[in-house]
Amino acid sequence: EPEVTQTPSHQVTQMGQEVILRCVPISNHLYFYWYRQILGQKVEFLVSFYNNEISEKSEIFDDQFSVERPDGSNFTLKIRSTKLEDSAMYFCASTRNGIHEQFFGPGTRLTVL
Amino acid sequence: GQQVMQIPQYQHVQEGEDFTTYCNSSTTLSNIQWYKQRPGGHPVFLIQLVKSGEVKKQKRLTFQFGEAKKNSSLHITATQTTDVGTYFCAGISNFGNEKLTFGTGTRLTIIP
Numbered sequence: 001e002p003e004v005t006q007t008p009s010h011q012v013t014q015m016g017q018e019v020i021l022r023c024v025p026i027s028n029h030l031y032f033y034w035y036r037q038i039l040g041q042k043v044e045f046l047v048s049f050y051n052n053e054i055s056e057k058s059e060i061f062d063d064q065f066s067v068e069r070p071d072g073s074n075f076t077l078k079i080r081s082t083k084l085e086d087s088a089m090y091f092c093a094s095t096r097n098g099i100h101e102q103f104f105g106p107g108t109r110l111t112v113l
Numbered sequence: 114g115q116q117v118m119q120i121p122q123y124q125h126v127q128e129g130e131d132f133t134t135y136c137n138s139s140t141t142l143s144n145i146q147w148y149k150q151r152p153g154g155h156p157v158f159l160i161q162l163v164k165s166g167e168v169k170k171q172k173r174l175t176f177q178f179g180e181a182k183k184n185s186s187l188h189i190t191a192t193q194t195t196d197v198g199t200y201f202c203a204g205i206s207n208f209g210n211e212k213l214t215f216g217t218g219t220r221l222t223i224i225p
Contacts, residue, residue, distance in 0.1 A: 045214065045215070104148075106155050
């Protein structure tokens with residue numbers, strides 16, 4: 001069964017450093033998303049991406065965040081200058097047509113020291 | 114902005130007892146989805162409800178979408194240890210806008 005994959009599984013970084021989180025969505029899916037989940041809390045929407053551009057973003061997704069689909073398979077989330085409060089689990093998700101179930105990857109745990 | 118609340122936040126039940134979580138949105142939803150997240154895992158899609166008053170069943174799980182499309186519920190009959198996890202509802206406000214707003218979640222633990 002096809003699945004969303006994410007790398008790395010755990011990223012530790014120093015405050016102020018840039019990080020890139022990588023995702024490979026399911027191959028025939030067209031809509032891609034990033035969510036974050038602070039430990040023990042709810043899943044929060046960050047951004048949706050369709051047709052090579054951002055279709056919606058939340059207030060969390062400020063100028064420090066960017067997304068890119070550099071090739072036909074990868075979907076990345078970049079945080080330019082990490083803050084302590086960026087520590088969270090980051091989930092990538094994809095869906096075929098935007099209105100059905102979203103398939104989530106296993107997540108990347110980001111720890112900012 | 115849109116808020117989606119769930120109650121209770123935590124629920125501890127004896128194995129074999131029933132469990133219900135309730136989801137309430139501050140705005141009318143076009144559809145609602147339910148996800149389950151096992152401890153240490155990622156959200157896994159359970160079901161989507163679209164129509165006002167819709168009821169769907171999956172084995173021991175019953176999902177309901179309210180008439181006003183602002184609330185929903187998930188009921189599990191005769192819980193098993195495999196039901197452990199956090200159950201999230203997630204709403205979409207407008208068709209064509211695929212942003213999912215997750216609820217606050219209900220963490221279910223089972224006492225064997």
